[in-house]
Amino acid sequence: MKSLISKTLLLCTMAISLFSFTAKPGGEGFEIFVDNKLMIQRFGHDINTVQSLQLNQQSGNEKLLIKYHHCGRVGKNRVIAIKDAQNVVLKEFRYSDPATASSAMSLEIKDILGLKKKGTGLLKLFYTSSELPGGRLLTTINP
Secondary structure (H helix, E strand, C coil), rough: HHHHHHHHHHHHHHHHHHHCCCCCCCCCEEEEEEECEEEEEEEECCCCCCCEEEECCCCCCEEEEEEEECCEEECCEEEEEEEEECCCEEEEEEEECCCCCCCEEEEHHHHHHHHHHCCCCCCCEEECCCCCCCCEEEEECCC
16 A cells, blocks of 8 residues: 555656646747748747847848747737847837737848948847837847
């Protein structure tokens, strides 16, 4: 009988530890696509890790799609800002409040590449919303 109880307790402990370390759905994060091809995805503790995105003239007719997830909630007053290396805003793109939490924000890559002429060096893509008023650096862009 003691053997059965100890095996049951061991099994319960293993099950609890297994589920406590798995990712929880609905967390904060974002995804960046170039014409529906996933390029960058960050969730959880990786959200502050900045990855660079390479764009060039050949991708000029494509679209950059950004999906920002606010723990399953709909983001309000969403803004994507392109900044230069000195954090000067070169252009802001404002988006209407979506009906669903997974609504994508779309940018023409040629519009981003056109900003390169105004600034020099690296471009930075920032996201802000009512839920994230301080903003978040999503990626750096190497045009």
